[in-house]
Amino acid sequence: MSDPKTLFDKVWESHVVAENDDGTSLLYIDMHLTHEVTSWPGFESMRNSGRRLRRTDALLAVPDHVIPTINQAEGIKDELARVQFETLLKNCADFDVPLIPLLDERQGIVHIIGPEQGATQPGITLVCGDSHTATHGAFGCLAFGIGSSEVEHVLSTQTLVQKRPKNMRVAIDGELPLGVSGKDMILAIIGAIGTAGGTGHVIEYVGSAIRALSMEGRMTVCNMTIEGGARAGLIAPDETTFAYVKGRPMAPGEADWDAAMDYWRSLPSDPGAAYDKEISLDANMIAPQVTWGTSPEDVAPIDGRVPDPAAASDEKQRDAIQQALDYMDLSANQPIEDIKIDRAFIGSCTNGRIEDVRAAAKVAKGRKLAAGVSAMVVPGSGLVKAQAEAEGLDKILLDAGFEWREPGCSMCIAMNGDILSPGERCASTSNRNFKGRQGRDSRTHLVSPAMAAAAAIEGHFVDVRSLAS
Amino acid sequence: MKNFTTLSGPAAPLNMINVDTDQIIPKQYLSAISRAGLGKGLFHDFRYDMADKEKPDFILNREPYRDAKILLAGDNFGCGSSREHAPWSLDDFGIRCVIAPGFADIFFNNCVKNGVLLIVMDEAKVGELMALADNPQSCQMSIDLDAQSITLADGSSVPFEIESFRKHRLMNGLDDIEITLQKNAEISAFEAKQKAAMPWLYR
Numbered sequence: 001m002s003d004p005k006t007l008f009d010k011v012w013e014s015h016v017v018a019e020n021d022d023g024t025s026l027l028y029i030d031m032h033l034t035h036e037v038t039s040w041p042g043f044e045s046m047r048n049s050g051r052r053l054r055r056t057d058a059l060l061a062v063p064d065h066v067i068p069t070i071n072q073a074e075g076i077k078d079e080l081a082r083v084q085f086e087t088l089l090k091n092c093a094d095f096d097v098p099l100i101p102l103l104d105e106r107q108g109i110v111h112i113i114g115p116e117q118g119a120t121q122p123g124i125t126l127v128c129g130d131s132h133t134a135t136h137g138a139f140g141c142l143a144f145g146i147g148s149s150e151v152e153h154v155l156s157t158q159t160l161v162q163k164r165p166k167n168m169r170v171a172i173d174g175e176l177p178l179g180v181s182g183k184d185m186i187l188a189i190i191g192a193i194g195t196a197g198g199t200g201h202v203i204e205y206v207g208s209a210i211r212a213l214s215m216e217g218r219m220t221v222c223n224m225t226i227e228g229g230a231r232a233g234l235i236a237p238d239e240t241t242f243a244y245v246k247g248r249p250m251a252p253g254e255a256d257w258d259a260a261m262d263y264w265r266s267l268p269s270d271p272g273a274a275y276d277k278e279i280s281l282d283a284n285m286i287a288p289q290v291t292w293g294t295s296p297e298d299v300a301p302i303d304g305r306v307p308d309p310a311a312a313s314d315e316k317q318r319d320a321i322q323q324a325l326d327y328m329d330l331s332a333n334q335p336i337e338d339i340k341i342d343r344a345f346i347g348s349c350t351n352g353r354i355e356d357v358r359a360a361a362k363v364a365k366g367r368k369l370a371a372g373v374s375a376m377v378v379p380g381s382g383l384v385k386a387q388a389e390a391e392g393l394d395k396i397l398l399d400a401g402f403e404w405r406e407p408g409c410s411m412c413i414a415m416n417g418d419i420l421s422p423g424e425r426c427a428s429t430s431n432r433n434f435k436g437r438q439g440r441d442s443r444t445h446l447v448s449p450a451m452a453a454a455a456a457i458e459g460h461f462v463d464v465r466s467l468a469s
Numbered sequence: 470m471k472n473f474t475t476l477s478g479p480a481a482p483l484n485m486i487n488v489d490t491d492q493i494i495p496k497q498y499l500s501a502i503s504r505a506g507l508g509k510g511l512f513h514d515f516r517y518d519m520a521d522k523e524k525p526d527f528i529l530n531r532e533p534y535r536d537a538k539i540l541l542a543g544d545n546f547g548c549g550s551s552r553e554h555a556p557w558s559l560d561d562f563g564i565r566c567v568i569a570p571g572f573a574d575i576f577f578n579n580c581v582k583n584g585v586l587l588i589v590m591d592e593a594k595v596g597e598l599m600a601l602a603d604n605p606q607s608c609q610m611s612i613d614l615d616a617q618s619i620t621l622a623d624g625s626s627v628p629f630e631i632e633s634f635r636k637h638r639l640m641n642g643l644d645d646i647e648i649t650l651q652k653n654a655e656i657s658a659f660e661a662k663q664k665a666a667m668p669w670l671y672r
């Protein structure tokens with residue numbers, strides 16, 4: 001019998017076109033998603049070199065980063081952003097690339113529309129010029145972010161030259177407490193392994209708490225794998241996955257479904273398969289998480305406190321904590337619950353799916369935003385928006401004082417005008433609390449949608465489980 | 470593609486861990502459809518105040534580090550966003566080598582593609598180099614990729630490790646796409662086989 005293999009081993013090995021002498025592999029790419037910010041160099045270079053686009057049927061483009069989330073029909077006001085947006089349209093037209101245009105109901109954040117359209121499938125290799133491509137690994141496919149040069153490589157050859165990463169296993173068993181979500185789980189994992197904990201590895205998430213997650217929750221977990229240093233996160237496909245994929249526009253149709261299922265069912269890691277690194281967490285112990293610093297690993301449970309630099313293990317850590325506290329304007333040992341916020345942002349490829357909007361609306365129902373707090377909810381796609389509106393969630397949120405926007409990346413990266421002012425403090429469901437990420441000198445605390453909504457209602461962080469339903 | 474053989478000049482210490490690509494080059498430089506002039510935006514928020522005036526204390530705003538060719542950094546440098554604007558801006562500024570205890574994976578790949586040499590070195594050694602670089606008298610360093618050595622201002626040298634495939638690509642400035650296109654027959658054969666087994670992946 002052959003050696004037991006991991007899910008990653010299986011997907012990797014079935015996509016190797018050639019092994020190079022130097023230890024790298026030429027890996028075939030089944031699906032390539034693209035957007036306006038990182039695709040133009042590839043098209044420009046193909047034009048200059050006269051190279052052709054190898055496959056148009058394995059490529060899907062959508063604008064998301066720079067588009068406005070109000071009055072989208074009026075177009076893009078910022079000149080540079082408009083030119084970049086129009087360049088994507090022109091490149092797609094010239095090279096015959098399938099494009100989901102602005103104002104189309106299917107338009108949205110690239111990592112939300114891939115799964116929605118059925119472009120994301122178990123067992124495939126999927127790339128995008130964007131680090132949060134890790135999201136798609138929730139379907140048991142090998143999905144990772146690439147730079148612009150690699151985008152061009154895929155456009156021209158449908159392959160990538162890669163060094164094989166190592167396997168890492170993260171097991172989360174037990175049951176998440178009520179009110180605790182996939183977002184809290186992944187923040188707790190990053191807190192445990194650190195932002196470089198997965199560097200050089202692909203992480204496979206296993207365990208009963210992972211299996212219990214919906215596809216939305218799994219995508220949230222895999223999405224932030226990159227914040228744990230790994231380019232790709234994987235979750236073995238199961239009935240939850242198959243039910244999500246079935247019937248989507250780009251998914252295998254009736255004629256192919258059984259053959260696809262046979263392949264997909266062969267993917268989960270074999271018993272006894274070896275990993276290079278393993279950690280485990282008890283889901284029962286995970287509380288709602290809030291980041292206090294400027295790196296996603298700077299995280300604490302809601303009933304915890306901001307750390308004290310004086311208690312750090314070494315000088316480097318002490319400096320890093322002190323720098324973070326200075327930037328965030330927090331003091332050592334301050335209870336997390338005492339941190340007051342100015343804004344809340346609910347959206348992004350981490351938490352812009354229907355379940356996220358539902359979680360926020362559930363908290364907002366019958367309540368009002370705290371005085372002085374403003375909050376916006378940005379659905380991750382037009383389909384999420386339509387679904388939420390069909391369920392009346394927009395009304396609930398609007399009644400509570402939240403803004404209800406049009407889909408896009410929005411304040412996750414603040415390229416489209418949705419931006420924090422210097423000094424403003426935001427409870428954000430996005431994925432990066434880096435200095436300046438949501439606006440220069442702005443302060444970002446990463447939380448789940450329920451926790452962001454609860455903070456917006458109370459005016460400060462609060463355990464969402466303590467709000468009477 | 471640009472190749473890398475040798476490099477000499479001031480090395481600038483940036484003693485911070487987890488420097489992400491948002492800090493290397495912030496979002497406002499991502500809207501353009503050009504790589505030109507990105508050096509101006511390198512470490513933007515560290516270099517300029519709110520009125521866009523240079524902050525005199527920041528290392529790259531001081532002599533002789535304005536002409537830095539080498540950057541010494543803390544662990545996990547280049548984490549976060551996949552933006553290739555990060556190596557483009559380093560290169561445009563003139564920095565073509567970064568030495569740190571560790572780098573994030575996507576940034577690592579992006580640098581090779583742009584002829585920017587990344588040297589992974591243990592923390593204690595990077596610390597020693599930072600101490601030298603901190604002093605304008607001893608901040609000059611010369612890198613010889615072929616010999617895998619860094620010559621310091623006092624004439625002594627420090628060896629470094631690099632994977633052979635990266636060294637080869639950097640030294641020769643190889644264009645990966647041209648090399649891969651020579652494997653066209655193998656790629657087509659892979660596609661034919663995959664299409665027979667999984668026709669739904671071909672639309």
Ligand code: SF4
Nearest residue numbers: 132348349409412413
């Ligand atoms: S929502 Fe944020 S993290 Fe996700 S693709 Fe957009 S900018 Fe990137």
